[in-house]
Amino acid sequence: MVTSISSVAVIGAGYMGGGIAQSLALAGLPVTIADVSAEATEAAYARLLGEAQEFEDEGLYDAGATETIRANLRTAPSIEEAVADVDFVEEVVFESVEVKHDVLGRISAAAREDAIIGSNTSTIPARVLATAVKNPERFLTVHFSNPAPFIPGVELVLGERTDEAVVPAVKELLAKAGREAAIVADVPGFVLNRLQYVLLKEAMSIAEEGIASPEDIDTVVRTTFGFRLGFFGPFAIADQAGLDVYAGGFRTFEEAFGERLSTPDLIQEAVAGDRRGVKNGKGLLKDYTPEQVKALVAHRNKAYSEMGRLVRGLGPAPA
Template sequence: MSVQRIETVAVVGTGYMGGGIAQSLALAGLHVQLADADAETTARNHERLLREGAVFEGAGLFPRGAADLLAERLHPCGSLEEAVADVDLVEEAVPEVPALKLDVLRQVDAAARADAVIGTNTSTIPVKVLSAAVEDKSRFLTVHFSNPAPFIPGVELVSGEHTDPAVVEVVEELLARMGRRSAQVADVPGFVLNRLQFVLLKEAMAVVEEGVATPQDVDTVVSTTFGFRLPFFGPFAIADMAGLDTYVRGYGVLEEGFGERLSAPRLLTDVVDAGRHGTKNGGGFYDLGPEQLEELVAYRDRAYHRMRQLLDELGPSPLARAGMARLPQRDDAPPRPDGTTPEEPQAQAGPLTP
């Protein structure tokens, strides 16, 4: 691989995700070529990105001078071939339709420089599926930004069987310049982000279908309890601080109620059986000495206090003040938690408690 540092980029697909990625790259100092289905769509989306940039700058969401930087560094092109012809990285960000992505990637592969890195912003499709469109698979990988791209810092990097490790390194360096945090994950459907996110949504919907809680109350529980912690700690760190032995006992209760699908994972029971119960005895999934533990607790308490202050400052979201749309009801749907039937109105949701 001859690209040692990515300085020029093409984004193919300039809708909501691709446009946000392009803005982020431009604000990090790169010149970004834009291409979409046709020149008219590209020009229209380019104008939208400039308008958004001015609005975001005015609202304090982008730094001062951002609108001028975007005007200087975002370049609409007349065709895909023109956009990708002489750049270090091409990031494909068309809709999550395998056939469409494969078609666009074939065009990119044919028109891009032989040494250009080719990335896809797919959120679920494995590299091994999409790499079929790229002749030199060593230069291809998933670079998965999250929505909204200008504001979410995490990026998943997924290598295929043939991806050159040097390609991953040069993309990681670019993401660091952009102020992003990247994680390398294995090439499986959904990767990590959406595998976890989709499972949470599926279980949340099961909770509603079973009549345990309304959608509004599920959202309140998630956003004001374990979701409140997630900006600072992932599930392994949270479990360590709660006590892994406590989790094993909790899984026992869940298994009694819901069966084997909610039994304690083998990884967890093995750690507990080895005497590692989390921060309470110095080690679980993480190893912490006494000074590190004291530092962690101080950081945790400070972080949660600041999060509470931020939520108080922002106030409840518009969704917290809105009524829930009427949901389709199954014939076998259980009564709602408030005792109403599907034909009866529910009480308006109250504001979220930060």
């Protein structure tokens, strides 16, 4: 199995695949792209270079980024030729089990036996896709987010037969591209979309019940807890707010909405064990020293202040 990735193929050069290829090429890795046909691949190549130049002109990429991408990005006339001699292959085709099975079968038949194979699926379990892969111990989900050039988080999902030895190599690759990886279990939707879809479903329920308009719901989300989420996840936010406060809030929700919003066991167990978050130095994530609490609060306040400046500077999103 490959222990360090120095060459990549991206199969599927549409919006997501192209963005992934662009990001890895910008990180200095030689990247080969292939799409449904040689003509589609060449069109994608031209589009990616054009987009890169636009990003550079807008200050979203550093000066010289387009030339770096041009120097590292290449095309292949077929999937088989693209994957023939690379260390890592990322499949980024249509979110269909049948389509992905076909493409992954072609990839694994043509790639080197020691090459690592990833899929950018956003919801399909790795164990479902792995059945199409020759030597499935080298296969895992490597799930980038949209837009790929700018979102840093990547979910890694290991299937039932995935060899854990592939993880360090993939994490090293992602780190080169300025990405941060999180390993999550092999369940439908993983973590990102399970949380994202639950938020959307509850937001739609609130709108359907007439509690607030879609526009006002979006305002609440982006200007309150969503404002925090660029810096802290829900566990860190709960530690800062107070776990006993959350326990009281859940009691109110359970009375109003029943079992659907009952107090989670993790909160009940924490409060029963006198773990109330940063206020007493005992949280869900860790124990905090007084010095760590002081530094955390200072970082939080600075982060939110800077976020406020950024939002005001950018102005409202275009309609």
